[in-house]
Amino acid sequence: MKFAVFGGTQGVGLEFVKQALDLDPKPSVRLLARTPSKVPAELRENANAAFTTVVEGDIRNQEAVDRVVEGTNVVILSLGNTKSPQNPDAMRPVDTCSVGTPVVLNAMKKHNVQKLICVTSAGVGDSWADVPWWIKPVIWYFIGAALKDKDIQEQQIKDSGIPFVIVRPGGLQNAPKTGVYRVAEHIAELGRVARADVADLCVKLATDEAEWANWVGKTPTQIA
Numbered sequence: 001m002k003f004a005v006f007g008g009t010q011g012v013g014l015e016f017v018k019q020a021l022d023l024d025p026k027p028s029v030r031l032l033a034r035t036p037s038k039v040p041a042e043l044r045e046n047a048n049a050a051f052t053t054v055v056e057g058d059i060r061n062q063e064a065v066d067r068v069v070e071g072t073n074v075v076i077l078s079l080g081n082t083k084s085p086q087n088p089d090a091m092r093p094v095d096t097c098s099v100g101t102p103v104v105l106n107a108m109k110k111h112n113v114q115k116l117i118c119v120t121s122a123g124v125g126d127s128w129a130d131v132p133w134w135i136k137p138v139i140w141y142f143i144g145a146a147l148k149d150k151d152i153q154e155q156q157i158k159d160s161g162i163p164f165v166i167v168r169p170g171g172l173q174n175a176p177k178t179g180v181y182r183v184a185e186h187i188a189e190l191g192r193v194a195r196a197d198v199a200d201l202c203v204k205l206a207t208d209e210a211e212w213a214n215w216v217g218k219t220p221t222q223i224a
Ligand SMILES: NC(=O)c1ccc[n+]([C@@H]2O[C@H](COP(=O)([O-])OP(=O)(O)OC[C@H]3O[C@@H](n4cnc5c(N)ncnc54)[C@H](OP(=O)(O)O)[C@@H]3O)[C@@H](O)[C@H]2O)c1
Pocket: 006, 007, 008, 009, 010, 011, 012, 013, 032, 033, 034, 035, 038, 057, 058, 059, 060, 078, 079, 080, 081, 082, 083, 085, 096, 119, 120, 121, 122, 146, 169, 170, 171, 172, 173, 195
């Protein structure tokens, strides 16, 4: 297996890379990083070195994104609106997902990659209806712009014709993998989930054909 990972320098994306490199047989993992030194050394050294390729670049750069996607079979997209390392004093962007996703989709079409696993968020798209009414104003106040960015991202993926699963996690926690979580098309409650468990689901979707067949074309919510 050959995985292309976007958003693999931290959070869910980094957890995915770590768990993928623990698989037997080890897949090859190629990831895009604006700051390659952020990718932990143990993922680039020793036994992992032969399996890990870090391509330096920004999601907005088609040439760099093409280099990550070319020759892979599965793309993992776990982008967030983190600050630019080149411009740390600027405000956080609000359009990383909607600007970056078409670049990734172009590369997938060019290189005929037919499996996309994208991490967005509970509350995006039709899952907004599952958010309890009393908390909606608070959520919208704090992360409305991010949800809008991901709404556009999800529509871009659905319109692309590329087979996809969009995972919509609840509030993310830095906690060990439990392997115990709920995944359903609609979960009408607030919930949290470990980043490592979101990565666990992504690994299963990437490697287990039955899991993929169960969710392809769908947008499941995931909470603990
Ligand atoms: N926080 C929550 O509670 C929550 C809840 C539900 C869903 N989510 C969503 O779940 C996903 C994963 O979240 P997370 O907190 O684990 O990860 P995150 O901290 O949001 O990481 C975002 C990743 O995107 C990369 N990235 C951002 N802009 C980029 C660019 N221009 N070019 C290349 N890479 C870029 C970052 O790389 P750099 O290292 O270069 O910044 C980083 O690897 C995100 O979509 C997030 O919005 C979050």
